[in-house]
Amino acid sequence: MLSAHSATAALPMPAFELGPRLLHEAFHRTLSPMLITDTAGRICHVNPAFEQATGYALEELRGRFPTVMHSKMQSSDFYRRMWTALLDEGHWQGEIWNRRKDGRLFREWLSISALNEGGGETTHFLGVYSGLSSPQLAEAQSEDYGGVDAVTGVLGRRAFIKATERLHASAGPLAFMALDITGFTDINEHHGLYCGDGLLRQVAHRCTQAAAQHGAECVVGRVGSDEFALAWAVGGLDGSDTPRAEIHRMAEQMRHAVATRYQLDSGRTVDVAVSVGLAVLSTPDGAAEPGGGALHLGAADALLQASAARQAPGGLETAVQHYERLEAERRLTRALREDIVAGRLEVVFQPKVRLNTSAPVGLEALCRWTGPDGKPVPPSVFIPLAERHGLIAELGDRVLESVLRSLARWNEGHLNTLPVAVNFSAAQFKRPDVVARVEAALARHRVPAHLVELELTESILLEDFDAAVTTLQGLRHLGLTLSIDDFGTGYSSLAYMRRLPVSCIKIDRSFVADLCTDDRTRHVVATVVSLAHRFGMHCVAEGVETFDQVQVLMELGCDQAQGYFFARPLDTEALAPILAGRTPWVEVVMAPSRPMEF
Structure with a gap:
């Protein structure tokens, strides 16, 4: 007959200590939908309740981003605030709309917590959903x-x-x-x-x-x-x-x-x-x-x-x-297509400067187009037009070729050539032979790869992160510099930064515009700069237009900047005497567009 003491001693572990098997069982049997992602936001595991609520099977979701359920009911600012809270505080919760596999919308309360093994750095995120609408209620609200x-x-x-x-x-x-x-x-x-x-x-x-x-x-x-x-x-x-x-x-x-x-x-x-x-x-x-x-x-x-x-x-x-407006758009699209093929779009160059010295460190190639009525068409109009009508890849190819021709001429003339950044569209990036195409273009113009920087947007990472990283590594192996443009305007996580073979993060102009008036924006920029430096990258702020913005960016440790505060874009004719040393950079960078007190 066992005494109370001996019975207690016979227990293999205290009853309140749960083994891995029991925790696994709890995850799979709970009625609350749950998912686990890695620090880049890719789905690692979901429980049966999640599969039932969303209509997606685990096999369909593993390795993909939760954006597969994106409802477009939340803006990019919503996701930026979410990731900022997760990185700063380790948790976030709030109401969110998602989309089932069958296309129906549903509202939910989502709680996300950072997980770590052994008390070290964050390794995963756990999302727990509650208050999911029934299919009937979702249909009534859709x-x-x-x-x-x-x-x-x-x-x-x-x-x-x-x-x-x-x-x-x-x-x-x-x-x-x-x-x-x-x-x-x-x-x-x-x-x-x-x-x-x-x-x-x-x-x-x-x-x-x-x-x-x-x-x-x-x-x-x-x-x-x-x-x-x-x-x-x-x-x-x-x-x-x-x-x-x-x-x-x-x-x-x-x-x-x-x-x-x-x-x-x-x-x-x-x-x-x-x-x-x-x-x-x-x-x-x-x-x-x-x-x-x-x-x-x-x-x-x-x-x-x-x-x-x-x-x-x-x-x-x-x-x-x-x-009438649709017809006008068709005419404009036709003119854009013709001018792309004929090479009539102009490429201009905007200087990038080091913030602590105002010294030029590079150029960004920007595209300009004069429409059929002889008036300039803003990039905010013709770039989306090119994307909607399948012209963006050819437009990007033409701009890259123009930049390489300019770099070749500058090198042949023994000018003080600066590296040039070129916007590289998702359509160009997703080509199966993208690395070979870029390598051939560099060889054709005999331009050293280190003089070319490709600026890519976050959208290239959303469909297949691993494939995108492999392509980035191939481009990096050519000797090119790579940067992420308009950072923070997509749906990606700050956490993926450490896995990207890129040298630069470009802070979008929308952040810079609110930098001096919104504490939350300032906090986000500070976080981006800090993480970029931690991973060996530098930061460039776009669209800098005021002295106050320059001061705040310097306080936050941002490395470089570009914008009308420093210099407007220059065509090749205006740039040639500067690169030749006949016109001092100070006459361009210290232009009247900036206040005298700087």
Whole structure:
């Protein structure tokens, strides 16, 4: 017979000490969805509850980034704040929208904690989800909900289509207005989804009130996460200007009724701006066409997306204006394609300087284009245009060839050649023979590889991180310098920096612009600079325009900078005498564009 003492002594370990097998069992049996990632953010493991909640199997997720579930409901600032909290405090929690494998959106509460083995550096991150919406609730909150929208009380997408078809059949021609709340994602992030839902209810109420004031029979619906649509009867359209002018006036009044100040459920107030698309829908005999409602909604969706993409809150775009703009874009795209092939785009060079001495340390090649009307087209217009229409790789190739020709001429003329950074697009980077292509270009122009720096964006890392690193290593082996451009504007983690064979991190101009006014931005930049130095990299700040920005960057230890504060871009003709030593650099870098006190 065992005594109490002997029974206790017989236990192999204290009952409160859990073995690895029991912990493994707990991870797999818990009803809370969980995932574990490495420090770069790649998924290592998920439990069965996670598979059931998202529709993804472990085999589909392992090695991929959680961005596979990205809903586009959160901005890049949201993810920057998340990673900053994880790196600084070891944990983060908050509300987030994700997308199931079947495409449905769901809301969740996510808690992320840093894990380490043996109390050392962080090795993994653990994410635990709670409050996942059921598929039924997710469907009710999504844009495909077919009845009354659960959040706002107005019609959902499919119900709105059916109601529009009935109204069209009974009342004839309709005016259709699509309305998008500008910056709604930011409101959700800063004030919470509860306040966001309250705002949606208020907007829906304003839409309904505005429609009722005009006395016309009107249908109001919520057709997307932050998108509403209104359709109302406009009988008597005969093609004359007066009825259409009246429709435009009514739509403008409705827009003004919605675009105003709102009080959130938290007590805070926000000013809401909207983008609007307008279409006049009619048939020759006034009868409803089969599937006409779906056609109407498709037209309005296109108008809405076009209006929102213009980033012009408060804009009102009619169907005619929409198609005119599409035609103008087609003409511009055709001209861009022709000028790329003909080599008519100009390459200019902006100096990069060392912050503590203002001495030039390199140049960045920038592309400039004069449109068919003889006016300059901003890069913010023609670069996205080239990306949308499959021209960006050829454009990048032409710029690289132009830079290599300039470097070859400078070397042949025994000039004081500086390294030149060239933007290298994801389309160029993802070519299977990218390393061989670059090597051949260097050999063709007899340019030493150390004079060329390739600037790549974070987007190259999102699809297959390991393959991207292998390609980067191949380019680095050629002798090229590599840098990550616009750092912090994508969805990647600061933690992957240590694995990248790059020499430089370029801090995006959006950070520099807020550096002197936002403490959080300053903190993020300080973190990036510190980590870059820890991993043997240097930092370049882009878009520096003020003396105060220079001072803060120097305080944070940033190494180099470029921007109009130091020098504007120069063409090859202006640059040649400087590289030849006939014009001092000080006359360029110490230009009148910067304050005299520096």
